[in-house]
Amino acid sequence: MSGKGKIVWVRADHLTSSAERKGMVTSALEAGYADIVLREEDSALQKVGRYYPIVRKGEELFADGKQVGVVLTIRDHKDAEKASRFKGKQEFVLVESHDWKVIPLENLIAEFQGTSTKVIASCSSVEEAKLFATTLETGVDGLAITISDPSKLGQFSALARSDVAAVELVEATVKAVRPVSVGDRVCVDTCSMLGIGEGMLVGSQSACLFLVQSESMDSHYVSSRPFRVNAGAVHAYVLGSDGRTKYLSEVKGGTELLAVDSQGRTRPVVVGRAKVEVRPLLLLEAEAGGETYTTILQNAETIRLCTGDGSISISDLKEGDKVLVRLEEGGRHFGHAVKESVVER
Numbered sequence: 001m002s003g004k005g006k007i008v009w010v011r012a013d014h015l016t017s018s019a020e021r022k023g024m025v026t027s028a029l030e031a032g033y034a035d036i037v038l039r040e041e042d043s044a045l046q047k048v049g050r051y052y053p054i055v056r057k058g059e060e061l062f063a064d065g066k067q068v069g070v071v072l073t074i075r076d077h078k079d080a081e082k083a084s085r086f087k088g089k090q091e092f093v094l095v096e097s098h099d100w101k102v103i104p105l106e107n108l109i110a111e112f113q114g115t116s117t118k119v120i121a122s123c124s125s126v127e128e129a130k131l132f133a134t135t136l137e138t139g140v141d142g143l144a145i146t147i148s149d150p151s152k153l154g155q156f157s158a159l160a161r162s163d164v165a166a167v168e169l170v171e172a173t174v175k176a177v178r179p180v181s182v183g184d185r186v187c188v189d190t191c192s193m194l195g196i197g198e199g200m201l202v203g204s205q206s207a208c209l210f211l212v213q214s215e216s217m218d219s220h221y222v223s224s225r226p227f228r229v230n231a232g233a234v235h236a237y238v239l240g241s242d243g244r245t246k247y248l249s250e251v252k253g254g255t256e257l258l259a260v261d262s263q264g265r266t267r268p269v270v271v272g273r274a275k276v277e278v279r280p281l282l283l284l285e286a287e288a289g290g291e292t293y294t295t296i297l298q299n300a301e302t303i304r305l306c307t308g309d310g311s312i313s314i315s316d317l318k319e320g321d322k323v324l325v326r327l328e329e330g331g332r333h334f335g336h337a338v339k340e341s342v343v344e345r
Helices: 018-030 040-047 077-086 105-112 126-134 150-161
Strands: 007-011 035-039 052-057 060-063 066-074 092-097 118-123 142-145 170-190 198-205 208-213 228-233 237-239 245-247 256-261 266-288 291-298 304-307 310-313 322-327 331-333 336-338
Touching: 007 018, 007 118, 018 035, 018 040, 018 150, 035 040, 040 052, 052 066, 066 077, 077 092, 077 105, 092 142, 105 118, 118 126, 126 142, 126 150, 142 150, 170 256, 170 291, 198 228, 208 228, 208 237, 208 266, 208 291, 228 291, 237 256, 266 322
Parallel strands: 007 035, 007 142, 035 052, 066 092, 092 118, 118 142
Antiparallel strands: 052 060, 060 066, 170 228, 170 266, 170 322, 198 208, 198 237, 198 256, 198 291, 208 304, 208 322, 237 245, 256 266, 266 291, 304 310, 304 322, 331 336
């Protein structure tokens, strides 16, 4: 239920009629939201689709039959003072207020910071949501979209991705490109259409990941496959939407990876399938920041590396060309970035 970064819930429990509540649930599912707050009497709505229902019973919240939190309605300072009694005792405190000026949100965030209890703030506008997400720099743990018009859910879509930051890309200078016989390579087919200049970050060393473009351009031999990134050999790292690396051999249907464009803008994408096939391979060596890094890609003209002004096919790549990479200091331990001295060759 907690997801990555900011938790985002959609509330249907506040709406008066059952038809309104059903409309909110179906619209939330269509918009891609997975955590929806229901009334106790709306158990039938749990069968509208597959999602994570949070059932409100009075002022208590339940999931999978177990209490996971409480609803705290703040009308005055006395109500706000009640918040501390839930600290460390409830997983979630869903806070709602008709007038957020009654209590500075900073107080609530400071009260629960560093505890196991997550503060979910009800918000009725995108502006309110953005404010809540950044107050005291860290913001609340989560946001509960509380609106009456389900058609406005799309306006909040960026909130679910608020944990995904832009990636800093730099140019690396190609030193060598040479065949290395054959091996198992991974072709990643996503559930999204990727654009020209957009792909995934992969590499043989976590310290340097190369931006491999999706097959969004037609070639002389095959039509474009905008949903596909021919990512490289099974040993290589690929960057996930949670900021952790995975081995390409671990990628499978349902895995969420990070799509990155040549400007460093990012978005999470879901993998539909990953195909491992024996193919001829090429070793790419490039220099950046005084170090030499490598990655291994399929030897085929459809594989393209992103550059500062477009992209270039691996078949045309030559010494001295510039390609875009992401550099990282330290190393990785089970995919997590760590501050340690690591040498990968």
